[in-house]
Amino acid sequence: MxxxxxxxxxxxxxxxxxxxxxxxxxxxxxxxxxxxxxxxxxxxxxxxxxxxxxxxxxxxxxxxxxxxxxxxxxxxxxxxxxxxxxxxxxxxxxxxxxxxxxxxxxxxxxxxxxxxxxxxxxxxxxxxxxxxxxxxxxxxxxxxxxxxxxxxxxxxxxxxxxxxxxxxxxxxxxxxxxxxxxxxxxxxxxxxxxxxxxxxxxxxxxxxYDTAKIVTGQPLFGIDQRRPGMLFATYVKAPVFGAKVASADLEAARAVKGVKAAFIVEGHPDAFAPGPGNIGQGLMPGVAVVADTWWAAKKGRDRLNVSWADHPTSQQSSKGYADKAATLNAGKPQRNLRNDGDVDAALKGAAKTVEAAYAYPFLSHANLEPQNCTAEFKDGKLEVWAPTQNPEPGRQLCAKTLGLAPEDITVHMVRGGGGFGRRLANDYMVEAAWISREVGAPVQVLWTREDDMQHDHYRPAGFHYLKGGLDAQGNLVALADHFVTFSNKDAIAPSAGMSAAEFPSRFVPNLRFDVSMIPLGVPTGPLRAPGSNALAFVFQSFIDELAHAAGADPLEFQIKLLGDQEVVGQAPAAYGAGRMVGVLRAVRDMSPWASRSTLPKGEGLGVGCYYSHLGYFAEVCHVGVSAEGGVKVKKVWVAADVGRQIINPHGALNQVQGSVLDGLSEALHQQITVANGAVEQSNFGDYPLMRISEACPVEVKFLKTDFNPTGLGEPALPPAIPALTNAIFAATGKRIRSLPLTPDMLKA
Structure with a gap:
């Protein structure tokens, strides 16, 4: 259907x-x-x-x-x-x-x-x-x-x-x-x-419902909010996350016409403590500049000449993370996540073995509307207007930081110009609340694009060292993954983990997942399809490698791997193998998969499938690769199983197509790198998003199945990335094991 x-x-x-x-x-x-x-x-x-x-x-x-x-x-x-x-x-x-x-x-x-x-x-x-x-x-x-x-x-x-x-x-x-x-x-x-x-x-x-207001530019978003007597504020934080202010030229900022106040904020200790989920979640140290216009506040900020105190995170870098991951992989894993059968014996006895190392970078959410919040503190009570995805935790955070009773705080939910998980954190809310109380007036805090890019809660990077074994009939009999990820103290950093039920666990008789961790001072958090947006790339790409090693059709190899059980495992980790087989067969039939061998030189089809957020998705991607290494995505086919009812077909189609293009954009362009404890990228010039000229047609088919309907904001994204990279392999014979893609990876 x-x-x-x-x-x-x-x-x-x-x-x-x-x-x-x-x-x-x-x-x-x-x-x-x-x-x-x-x-x-x-x-x-x-x-x-x-x-x-x-x-x-x-x-x-x-x-x-x-x-x-x-x-x-x-x-x-x-x-x-x-x-x-x-x-x-x-x-x-x-x-x-x-x-x-x-x-x-x-x-x-x-x-x-x-x-x-x-x-x-x-x-x-x-x-x-x-x-x-x-x-x-x-x-x-x-x-x-x-x-x-x-x-x-x-x-x-x-x-x-x-x-x-x-x-x-x-x-x-x-x-x-x-x-x-x-x-x-x-x-x-x-x-x-x-x-x-x-x-x-x-x-x-x-x-x-709000389309008319959006296209006619009517006030709707967080950035549009206005209050009587409202002032505007900027808030500058250290490039190194959690570093405190050593000095700032407040008088130079105050001398700018229109600036009403400039002051140092010590920050709340819990905001940057090295504990699970804490880094960057609350009021970080910084300098606030408040003015009667945002531009005046920005000009005052430019004159602050802030010096920052030393901080341990300044010793961290992307190169250091990669070097540490290789060192950890050479040693004994720190933890075992899952161990089925006898992996070492099965690998030793396998007819063929495949080894590969995969890596993916930190990513920024890159909301088109930067973080912002309007707050009004008056008579011991706080009122805020915030484009938050998580209003109640924001209220609790403000109450804790300002020493208020939660019932004395009112949070108004306003339209957000993109979320993708970034607005689940409420650091911008507590900044506005604190500054409003300090100046005794309504205040709108608006981050610059550079603030947004360099003070995100990033999708974590990760490293996977995989081994797979095939028997003489081409069956996958063993798989091992040593996953090197990141930690805050002794706990896995937010959104940096992996489930023991990650596919293809439970479908391979001998399987081991090990985990080691690198201490991290960079804030992380959920990005659209958290975890899944990276793990799908790794496992679906490696399964494609195994299929080619077995001399098998990659799509049929997946169907064979899924087997004939309708459901594997128990709730809440039950996996609907039959539903995944259904979408794989559907995308095979709706795409030109059967005729892929007739494609011109430099073109290929790739497949990826994934279960996340209760949705089962399979996708086929058609790409062309030039001799110079340029990639052109020609079309993507999507088969989806989200139950028996599509509530709003327009919204459903928009979500699936947007997710696919979002995933392709991540794979083709996006990465956040860290040097000396600070993010190097600062704007769309060095963190490019997919342009409209790169967007491809996305054909979508929803299967009708006898299950309650589920959501669509995220599950279409993960399989788009391995479908792309597997298509590139089909077109060029070159395997993509790290992201983002660069022309040097693909030059003839």
């Missing part, structure tokens, strides 16, 4: 929430309905109780029939501000044209976890949000039935109205909203959700 199909079948499911999970409020404005995940808060069901506040709501039906639906999760471009309200509107049975979407407040007691990450918006809210709409619809039906003195079974809905079946009488939702004050919310478990054949909104391709 292709991405443009109007409906993907899905059976209705009964809910598991109780009446105490529903909040209802009725006022002159109309009906307001909220839904609280069981266990997150104690809900009240008395519609006339003054303690029930509209801000605890998802749905408001106004007397004119217009419906406001609150989107609970932050939107950083992935489209959840549209997708989540679609689920509610579908079961409410309201015309999408009559829906107004607003961001919900940051209120974990009411809404549970509010975050954007891990492609979790769909799997977390598929059932929950449909229940919200179903309960609201049932209440409107009951209000109409009471008015008509009939049973609710005599009533049905059409978009925006309740119909009395025997007589054809009609009442609009708006006319029934106030009457819902006397309606007891039904137990959601008693409600039957719609069958897919009856969907009017789910499965319909819809533009993102």
């Amino acid at each position: 292709t991405y443009h199909d109007k409906h993907l079948p899905q059976s209705g499911q009964q809910t598991g929430a109780s009446r105490r999970d529903v909040l209802v409020s009725v006022s002159a404005a109309g009906l307001t309905l909220g839904f609280v995940v069981a266990g997150k808060a104690q809900a009240q069901t008395d519609a006339q109780d003054d303690a029930i506040r509209p801000l605890n709501a998802y749905v408001t039906v106004a007397p004119d029939g217009k419906v406001t639906i609150l989107a609970k999760a932050p939107d950083v471009g992935q489209g959840v501000k549209t997708m989540l309200p679609m689920l509610i509107a579908e079961e409410l049975d309201v015309p999408w044209e009559d829906v107004r979407v607003e961001m919900a407040p940051n209120d974990p007691k009411t809404y549970g976890r509010q975050f954007a990450g891990g492609s979790m918006a769909t799997p977390m809210h598929w059932d929950e949000h449909r229940r919200v709409g179903a309960v609201a619809r049932a209440m409107l039906i009951q209000a109409a039935a009471t008015a008509w003195n009939c049973g609710p079974g005599d009533c049905v809905t059409e978009p925006g109205a309740v119909i009395h079946k025997p007589t054809g009488k009609k009442r609009t939702y708006g006319s029934l909203a106030l009457a819902c004050a006397t309606v007891t919310p039904p137990d959601p478990k008693t409600l039957t959700l719609k069958e897919p054949k009856d969907y009017r909104i789910v499965g319909r391709p819809l533009a993102q």
Whole structure:
């Protein structure tokens, strides 16, 4: 089933929430309905109780029939501000044209976890949000039935109205909203959700709700926020992460016209302590310059002439990491992650063995909107407007750093100009909060592009030393990987780990994963498809090497390796081998894989597959390589299995195509290098992203399978990279084992 199909079948499911999970409020404005995940808060069901506040709501039906639906999760471009309200509107049975979407407040007691990450918006809210709409619809039906003195079974809905079946009488939702004050919310478990054949909104391709504002430049993003009397601030931090200020010419900065303040910030000790997940997460040492315009603040910053104190991380470098990895690989691994069978004996007895060393670099998120936050500290309370992916941890961080009670802090979620995991950290939020308190005025902190590039939470680099063994029939019988990664103290650095269940573990009888670690002073964190974006390159490329060593079709080699078991392992690490075989066969059939041997010289097809974030993806890439080493990606085919329902086909297609192009951009261009403890790249001139002239067509097919739908923001990215590098091997015979690609790797 292709991405443009109007409906993907899905059976209705009964809910598991109780009446105490529903909040209802009725006022002159109309009906307001909220839904609280069981266990997150104690809900009240008395519609006339003054303690029930509209801000605890998802749905408001106004007397004119217009419906406001609150989107609970932050939107950083992935489209959840549209997708989540679609689920509610579908079961409410309201015309999408009559829906107004607003961001919900940051209120974990009411809404549970509010975050954007891990492609979790769909799997977390598929059932929950449909229940919200179903309960609201049932209440409107009951209000109409009471008015008509009939049973609710005599009533049905059409978009925006309740119909009395025997007589054809009609009442609009708006006319029934106030009457819902006397309606007891039904137990959601008693409600039957719609069958897919009856969907009017789910499965319909819809533009993102904010598209009109985006294309017309209306204020929407974090950088657009304005407050009365607001000042602008820059915050300069040491090139070496965590280094403190030794001296700064504050008077020179203050002498710039428009500058209101310049001061040194010592930083919070926990922000740069060498503990798991700490480095760079909070208020780092630096110098703040505050002015009536951002440009004045920037000019003041340029005159600071800051000197920085010595710091141990200044001894670290990318070359040093690579040298240390080679040294560690030559010795005994520090830890064993998995050990199945007898790997050494199986390798010794193998008909063929393959050895290879793979490496990948640090990467920056490179959000198009640099990090920013607007904060207003007043009368002991803090209010912030932040394009954060993780608002509640940001509130807790500000509370801890400023010594405030969390309930005295309000976080407004605003649209983010890209996230990709970077905005899960809230360092920019705590900077704005601290500076606002210091100057006693609303402040917007805006990072420069150089700040953003050189003070990121980077995708970690990594090194893999692999050995594989094949028997006489070309079966993979042994595989060993010594993974050299990074640590903060004794713990693996954020997003730098690998699961013991990493494929192809459990599919190879003799398999060993070992791990060694290099101490790291560079902050790391999740980047789109964290971990998977690097590990897919390594393992899918090495499996391709093994397939060629076996003289096998690489795609069929993968299918043979997966075997005939439908599922391998147990939850939460269960692997749907049958689902992966399904997407491999689908991408084989939709691409010209069978005729790849007829391609012109210098062209090739490569395949990669990967499971991440609950999605199964297989991709074929077609490349051409010139004699000078230039790479042109001609097309990518994608087969995806994310369950039985695509909620918004436009959004789904955008996410898959964007993920593929993002992965290709990483492989073709991107790397962060460290010298003397500092990042060398500073802007798009030395950290280039894929240009539009390099973008290729991406054809997408979604398979219909009998599983609940899952997210799409990340799982299409990982297989794009090995599909590219394997295609380059097919075109040139040259194996790519380190990234990014350079022409020197591929020159004839």
